[in-house]
Amino acid sequence: MSDDADAPADAAANPQAAIDAASAARAEGRDPRLYEHTAGDDQRGIPFVGAGPGDPRLLTVAGRDLLADADLVVHAGSLVNSELLAEYCVDAETVSSIGKDLEELIPLMRDSYEAGDTVVRLHSGDPAVYGAALEQMDALESEGVPTYIVPGVTSAFAAAATLRTQLTLNGAANHVAFTRPQGKTLDAEDDHIADFVEMGDVTTCIYLGTHAVPETMDRLVEEGIDPETPVAVVYHASWPDEDVLTGTVATIGDEIEDAGYRASAMVVIGDAVGAGDYERSYLYGGWANRGPDDDSADDAGEEVEAD
Incomplete structure (x- = not known):
């Protein structure tokens, strides 16, 4: 100093x-410590x-x-x-x-x-x-x-563990979106929750939005999202007073209002919530017993990394 x-x-x-100065410095080049340390280093x-x-x-x-x-x-x-x-x-x-x-x-x-x-x-x-x-x-x-x-460990992962599901599931959810709803910090035009949910194969995890669940669900319906889309709300994931509310875009707003939760809940939207109608992955498929010279094994290996 x-x-x-x-x-x-x-x-x-x-x-x-x-x-501002740090942002300008990053535009000029990367911090040399990026090449000296990994995330687990002292x-x-x-x-x-x-x-x-x-x-x-x-x-x-x-x-x-x-x-x-x-x-x-x-x-x-x-x-x-x-x-x-x-x-x-x-x-x-x-x-x-x-x-x-x-x-x-x-x-x-x-x-x-x-x-x-x-x-x-x-x-x-x-x-x-x-x-x-x-x-x-x-x-x-x-x-x-x-x-x-x-x-x-972020709360979305704790919520998935509580729900006994994965955030990504073959044939049901190929992507995950971490997002937050419009409000004091986020302008309406920057709220992309409906865009994520509309894609169909995205698990949408909403942070910092417990207080806005009813309004958010109403907007989703207004923007053409299927009201029967599964939703789970995990209040205080992994805490002693953890609570789980499950429903749909049409019903979850009333459920969370009845419970009285206004903060500290993770909202998860999409087919991964119920872990239904997903497809078996390639990880334990027949290709696993094929030899290293089998071209299809190479393709399947790429698939495994994505799973």
């Missing part, structure tokens, strides 16, 4: 400038760790080890299970990021790191999915504090 008091690098005072700096969907056992081994060594853990408040904090952050100071803006979070983490503390930034789920992690990382990096991401 510069000693010049007039230098524009103070991310605590102007985090947007740090974000690295220098503040790790942005995915806490997983809720159950402490779904935290990764890497995340567990980093929390065990931490002096300060800045976490996502009630989005992170308090049992996880109690079990893995016994010796750390824990601070919730809820209600704090970048101007407060950045100096908190920077000062602790520069004082020699081991700092962990703990996000819910996976930091790469609606985590708002990069803006914090860019601001810290502009202050000379290195950062990196440690992946976590």
Whole structure:
């Protein structure tokens, strides 16, 4: 960090400038660390760790080890299970990021790191999915504090496990879309939920939209989506109070209103929800016993990677 008091690098005072500068730098070339580290490496700096969907056992081994060594853990408040904090952050100071803006979070983490503390930034789920992690990382990096991401289990995967299905199924769902509904953060023209569902072979996973399920389903019907399209809502996936609501585009809005859920649920739309009418994959088909010289085996091998 510069000693010049007039230098524009103070991310605590102007985090947007740090974000803009980092974006401009990426346009000029890739960070050399991309070629030096893989996602599982121990690295220098503040790790942005995915806490997983809720159950402490779904935290990764890497995340567990980093929390065990931490002096300060800045976490996502009630989005992170308090049992996880109690079990893995016994010796750390824990601070919730809820209600704090970048101007407060950045100096908190920077000062602790520069004082020699081991700092962990703990996000819910996976930091790469609606985590708002990069803006914090860019601001810290502009202050000379290195950062990196440690992946976590995102709630869509926990929901699929609860539903005892796959998000991709041959003949039923060849694609997965992670999305969110229109609202304060997303303009109506950028809401593509109907486009994804209309494709038919897409499993659409809606984050941050529990409060808007009834309105979203009404819009889908208005835009010509089959009202009988299967939908599941998994509230607090993997938490002790997990709940599952199943229905269709036509019915799920009333179900979630009756349940009173307004947040913290994963909405899954598509044929994968019921795991019905899917086709057997090639993975355990007759081609598996063919020799390596069989051309059809090569084609099937490509199919296996997609499955």
